[in-house]
Amino acid sequence: MIILDGKKTSDDIKDEIAIAVQNRRAKGLKIPHLAAIIVGNDGASMTYVSSKVKSCQKVGFNSTLIDLPEDTSEEQLLHEIEALNKDKDIDGFIVQLPLPGQIDEQKVLMAVDPDKDVDGFHPVNVGKMTLDLPSFLPATPFGILELLERYDVETSGKDVVVIGRSHIVGRPMSILLSQKRKVGNATVTIAHSRTKNLAEFTKKADIIVAALGIAEFLTGDMVKEGVTVIDVGITRVPDSSKKRGYRLAGDVDFESVSKKAAYITPVPGGVGPMTIAMLLKNTLKACENRDK
Numbered sequence: 001m002i003i004l005d006g007k008k009t010s011d012d013i014k015d016e017i018a019i020a021v022q023n024r025r026a027k028g029l030k031i032p033h034l035a036a037i038i039v040g041n042d043g044a045s046m047t048y049v050s051s052k053v054k055s056c057q058k059v060g061f062n063s064t065l066i067d068l069p070e071d072t073s074e075e076q077l078l079h080e081i082e083a084l085n086k087d088k089d090i091d092g093f094i095v096q097l098p099l100p101g102q103i104d105e106q107k108v109l110m111a112v113d114p115d116k117d118v119d120g121f122h123p124v125n126v127g128k129m130t131l132d133l134p135s136f137l138p139a140t141p142f143g144i145l146e147l148l149e150r151y152d153v154e155t156s157g158k159d160v161v162v163i164g165r166s167h168i169v170g171r172p173m174s175i176l177l178s179q180k181r182k183v184g185n186a187t188v189t190i191a192h193s194r195t196k197n198l199a200e201f202t203k204k205a206d207i208i209v210a211a212l213g214i215a216e217f218l219t220g221d222m223v224k225e226g227v228t229v230i231d232v233g234i235t236r237v238p239d240s241s242k243k244r245g246y247r248l249a250g251d252v253d254f255e256s257v258s259k260k261a262a263y264i265t266p267v268p269g270g271v272g273p274m275t276i277a278m279l280l281k282n283t284l285k286a287c288e289n290r291d292k
């Protein structure tokens with residue numbers, strides 16, 4: 001069994017990005033600048049956003065964090081987005097999800113300039129991705145493709161089951177893995193909460209992407225020997241033995257599944273760090289696009 005080490009791989013990618021930034025600096029080109037908007041104080045979202053900002057510093061990007069209160073109105077948020085769209089120094093920005101209930105998420109995502117949409121959530125980028133046109137790929141599926149590529153995991157002709165149909169992970173992952181691309185050409189099944197007899201699908205799968213958000217859902221009896229398992233889940237499970245009062249659990253029961261797997265991602269240290277690295281990669285690309 002080989003661990004797909006997202007921490008190490010993301011560090012390698014960040015090193016590559018840092019070199020690209022140094023080269024830009026040496027040539028007098030613009031330094032990439034990523035902004036992130038967070039609304040409210042959800043603990044997990046704050047952790048993710050602060051990691052994103054910290055990673056910007058690590059690779060030499062400029063970064064801006066816009067921290068808005070929980071009761072921010074949709075209009076106020078749209079106003080902030082418009083300001084970032086117009087700001088010539090900002091190459092790309094993200095609005096951390098989920099958003100509080102008073103704000104229509106779809107309206108917010110549509111307000112982001114597609115050229116600065118480094119999350120790849122705007123319908124223009126989703127459409128381009130679906131049509132195999134160059135676009136910003138959503139960071140989590142993009143990170144999974146990169147991890148599979150760097151570990152030489154074959155996907156062509158393989159049976160893949162993606163569990164979860166979210167707009168951020170499951171849906172784009174299923175599209176990307178079925179496309180004619182280096183990491184792609186797979187036969188993809190997308191499973192969700194209404195899927196009957198899920199284990200019948202997962203037991204036949206060569207590759208499983210678990211992105212449903214239920215702690216330790218996928219167990220050893222649901223997979224075949226030699227499977228590749230990508231765990232996208234990261235749930236806080238109460239644990240009084242931990243100082244912070246919780247532990248982080250993936251969607252995969254690592255203990256039982258790892259005994260049968262050829263390749264598996266750990267949680268933490270698998271998909272999570274890759275997501276951040278790919279957001280940086282998209283931001284570098286957004287900056288490079290503006291050189292032209």
Ligand code: GUN
Nearest residue numbers: 094095096097098119139
């Ligand atoms: N919430 C969970 N994942 C993501 C992500 O990739 N981007 C943003 N903006 N919010 C998220």
